[in-house]
Amino acid sequence: MAHNQSQIPAPVQAKLRFLQEAMKRDGLSALLFYSTGQLSMLEVNPVLWLSGVLPMGPNAGVLLTDSCDATMLISLPWDQGRVRRQTWIHEVRVAERFADAVQDLVQQKSVQGKVGIVGWAFMPAALYQSLQRVLDGRVEVADPILNTLARFPGQESLPALQRAAELADSGFSAILQKAKIGMPEYELAAEVEYAMRSQGAEDNFGMVTASDHSHCTHPPADRRIQPGDIIIAEITPAIEGHFVQLCRTAVMGPASPLLREKFTILEEAMEKSLAQVRVGKKAGAISRVMNEVFTAHGYEKYCRPPYMRVRGHGLGFLSLPFSEIVDENEAVIEEGMCFVVHPNQYLPETGYLMLGDTVLVEANGPRRLTRTPLKLFTIED
Amino acid sequence: METLHTVLNRGCSIWDRERVSEDEFRGRLGHVRRGMKERDVDLLLVYGDSRRFGQLAFVSHFMPKNRGALAVIPRQGEPALVVQEPSRNNPFSKTLTWINEVRSVGQFAQGLGDALKARELKPKRVGLVSVQEQLNIREWNGLAKLLDSAELCDLSDFLASLRLVKSPAEQNLLKETNRILEQALARFEKEARVGQKEYEVMALVEREARRQGVEDFRFLIARSSEPEVGLRPAAPFPIRKGEALLVAVAASYQRYWAELGRTFCLGSPSQELVRSHNLAKSLFRKLVDSIKVGSSDTGKWLLEIPSPAVKMCLETYGLGNGVGLELDEAPFLGREGAGKIQPGMVLTLRVCLAGKECGSALISQPFLVQHDGLQPLATPVEELVLVES
DSSP states (O other): OOOOGGGSOHHHHHHHHHHHHHHHHHTEEEEEEEEESSOOTTSBOHHHHHHSOOOOSSEEEEEEETTOOEEEEESOGGGHHHHHHHOSOSEEEEOSSHHHHHHHHHHHTTOOSEEEEETGGGSBHHHHHHHHHHTTTOEEEOHHHHHHHOSOOOGGGHHHHHHHHHHHHHHHHHHHHHOOTTOBHHHHHHHHHHHHHTTTOOEEOOEEEEESSOSSOOSOOSOBOOTTOEEEEEEOEEETTEEOOEEEEEEESSOOHHHHHHHHHHHHHHHHHHTTOOTTSBHHHHHHHHHHHHHHTTOGGGGSTTTOOOOEEEOOBSOOSOSBOOTTOOOBOOTTOEEEEOOOEEETTTEEEOOEEEEEEETTEEEEOOOSOSSOEEEOO | OOOOOOSOOOSOOOOOTTTSOHHHHHHHHHHHHHHHHHTTOSEEEEEEESSOOHHHHHHHOOOOSSSEEEEEEESSSOOEEEEESOGGGHHHHHTTOSOSEEEEESSHHHHHHHHHHHTTOOOSEEEEESHHHHSBHHHHHHHHHHTTTSEEEEOHHHHHHHTSSOOHHHHHHHHHHHHHHHHHHHHHHHHOOTTOBHHHHHHHHHHHHHHTTOSEEEEEEEETTOTTSOSBOOOSOBOOTTOEEEEEEEEEETTEEEEEEEEEEESOOOHHHHHHHHHHHHHHHHHHHHOOTTOOOTTGGGGGOOOHHHHHHHHHHOSEEEOSSSSSEEEETTSTTOOOOOTTOEEEEEEEEEETTTEEEEEEEEEEEETTEEEESSOOOOSOEEEOO
16 A cells, blocks of 8 residues: 555654665565564564564564555454554554465565565574565565664654653662562562553563672572672663663662772773763774773673673664674764663672663763662662 | 563563472473484474473473573483573573573574584484474574484474373462462452553552562553554553453463453443443353363354354454463364363463454453363453442
8 A cells, every 4th residue: 555655754754765775775676574573672673663563473574665665464463453553554464374474465566576574683484484485585684774774763762762761760769769688589670660660661671689699680589688688680671662771789788898899890890981982983992991991900801701791782672773882893883872881790709790871872972861870879678 | 362572581580399390390301202202303402482482491491581592302311401691691590490401602503513512412303393483594594504414303293282281280380370360460450540541550460460479471451442452562541430441461470371351340331331241251151161171163152153243353362272381372272273172271261352343341261171170270250340440
């Protein structure tokens, strides 16, 4: 079905123009934006990015022809109403057998040439093989198109990012208010979750761990919080498909001089790495500076696996400047990028400690999106 | 029932050995190996990801938190588990499975290659369970290259068949998940108020479930005031007086899922809502009556329904399914090839009417199939739940 251009939101129109040019450049007759039901915070979700909605069920897709005719394929018949309400795409079909539905669509839309798949990396093998078969091998990997176009959240997303950051602050605040001696980890995590979900968080990549010596952060278990425990939290709420991450550490009761001393290393690494978040610098510099700080304090060994590797990352579903902040990342930092910088670190004397914030790159440097102070917190029971 | 997946299974993550012992898994491993022998398979690979992990959890008890994992089961010797995760997560992952050998890797081919090398195993015939259906093409290409000299065969149906009838330990876990879910859903009745946003009351229900140790939680809602929209995640819309709120909740506890669905109304329901719910109730009773040990055509009674819209709605949401390590698993009631109902199966039975021409009502309840009938696993609530507003 042809779209009335005036009914398509301006940011989508801009995307369509880029995609049309990309198809022409790459010799593609259509693009299939694909998303499996398994969602990842560390990736741009191709279907959400283009359609504005995240369908339920195992498979979802948007077939976009080189004339910008778009058709959406979803898995669940009862999800049609919600999808139609949220997307600019007029034609929404339910696909019981996804590959067959794509084949039908390609025939009906008279797509003669190659079909580029955006979201190939996450496509289940059996589905990809079926598409190859039903489209007579006219399938190409087109993930790089999205890697180029979805690097920035865009000005229109700033209110959502700011809101997500406020929720992350609320989530950590819940730890400070609710953590009690004897409380199981999972109960504390439930309070964190409640603080954010009751204010509209759509999802959360959240882990809360309390221990006298953590090796990593992980989803909560049933350990009961003890005096002196170090609580580490990775909190990542989503609003309108945008994730914002906050990493912090709190101690139950007074912090020991040793813990305070070691935590200042994370603070130093955070400060120095944020100084590297400048337009024109390379992302790898952020990681290298963090590692230099820890190395200077004698922890070089602990900057490598099995202890540490990644020093930050982009946050999906709608934009991703780069996947991982590691020493080797040659990507150049640009204004408008959004990512998390976290000098989280395992130290043999204290265990795993966390400190990190999501930043928006502005012309004169990074803007931290959350308001929670960058410090070690103490909780009096 | 399908829901919107989350980016992380972030609730209580433990293996409670008192509820499900290593002996339970050793017993399952024995069944699996007998099947491998019958099919002349010398290596079985079982994949699961954070969205669907039933097959994987059956053999390993492991639940991937945000990516995937592969169980490597040779005909002899101990199995291994390959988990896609940073290596620092390895000690935690080991707490979630009875399998001692847990390999944390970036790519599955690397982990599988190392596991095979450690066993000096060059498999000739490899059984695959949920591998090609769920594993992404990039990772599959790596595995296929590693196994290029072996003959591959799909054994997903075989493993699923071992999961149809639940053991006593599984039944107890399912009862516990249902108990928690029932308690959580009771919060809706206590807390829902006119003007409250959907997500505010959802958060209260979710907190109740998470406080009791669930590892994942789902909430869907549909409203009689928007009949064109089916069950969906909670939104910022305020709850209104007098409308039907169809609420479906699901949670997993110790890997075992449950689903409950009820219809709430704040204030006095209209006659139309009462009629609609009475229809759902009568259909639900027909559904319950149709489930008998040995029966395979559990959807035959649908033919007697005069309204095509009602019939279509029931089929769309499904009459029900098995529930266990997955929220929806075999048998899928009313579908072709659903197989015979057997004692020991645990089923979610569901009547969902949501649409312009079929009314608004939801009843979804869990049952254990026994020789002499169905045993409810949650307090049967078939009435429209009226909430004082």
